[in-house]
Amino acid sequence: DTEVTQTPKHLVMGMTNKKSLKCEQHMGHRAMYWYKQKAKKPPELMFVYSYEKLSINESVPSRFSPECPNSSLLNLHLHALQPEDSALYLCASSQGVGGRWTEAFFGQGTRLTVV
């Protein structure tokens, strides 16, 4: 199984809503990532979990809250978002071998629209 599964595929939420994005992988990877991508732009790193611990937080606003319940799951909790947060949110995972990280496997993303 070389898939990273993201749910939901599409999400429309109001600025007062609370929602969660979910990501799952069963490749035994020990690093999981959240990226944000706006149209015609490259993915921007938001968070990295290594061995279930938050290792990188790219100064993302607190209205985005990541969670890594176990080595296979990664969530992104959303609260009080702004319309400019509308984007494609991508989850990825990768494996570390001898201190070197390998290629990342990406999910198909969640297309988020904040209204």
Place this chain on the structure above:
Amino acid sequence: SQQGEEDPQALSIQEGENATMNCSYKTSINNLQWYRQNSGRGLVHLILIRSNEREKHSGRLRVTLDTSKKSSSLLITASRAADTASYFCATASYYGNNRLAFGKGNQVVVIP
């Protein structure tokens, strides 16, 4: 954070022609990777080249890496309409830091 940068950013070619994209980066790297993205969905890993490698092939793909110039190129030979996509290079830093930073990307259109 380090960003790879590609040049050119838009390329339109006829089917069967070769497509070449370049990428430059700023700091030391562990490896450099190329990804393809179709229609704003998930990215698909194409090829990874390590800092001690100079050239790598995978099917119709050829990647070169020049660490002295901090640059890489991706060549797609005998392009097909299905190669129409956005292509991104991404750099991975050295040990203990698994930040993967993406460059601006190239939009490639292959005309049948």
